[in-house]
Amino acid sequence: MHNAEDKGNLPNDETTALARASATELSKLLARRPEAERARVQLDGTDLVLPRHALVLLRDTLAQMAQGNAVTIVPTHAELTTQEAAGILNVSRPHLVKLLEQGELPYTRVGTHRRIRYEDLMAYQQERQRRSEQAMDELAAQAQELGLGY
Structure with missing residues (x-):
């Protein structure tokens, strides 16, 4: 911490x-x-x-x-700003706001500010990773079927 x-x-x-x-x-x-x-x-x-x-x-x-990494400990119930959440996902803040407005990630409002629960952000990140791995597996299977040598 x-x-x-x-x-x-x-x-x-x-x-x-x-x-x-x-x-x-x-x-x-x-x-x-x-x-x-x-x-x-x-x-x-x-x-x-x-x-x-x-x-x-x-x-x-x-x-x-x-490994030379800085470490920050965040409680799972913590609420993050859009900038903090965007940093964790390694996306721009405007892109994160777009995800929020499209309903991809739940959030709450504190006055005019949006807050994202850390555990919701991690669930979204894990699902995104799962979909990415599934897409890679499908591409590899297609490459095998086509004899592309992958």
């Missing part, structure tokens, strides 16, 4: 290396103890008990940082 000071900054080389090593060790620990529902972690002399789900999220976050 970012604070106001580091929002949007990519991890530096030192942070990337540390994240890689930590993600690797955490992955090994989770694999060795698949039945463990929680883990005790020590931070500056203070013992913390974390649920397994938090450890999995931490591992995934570290893995992204190890």
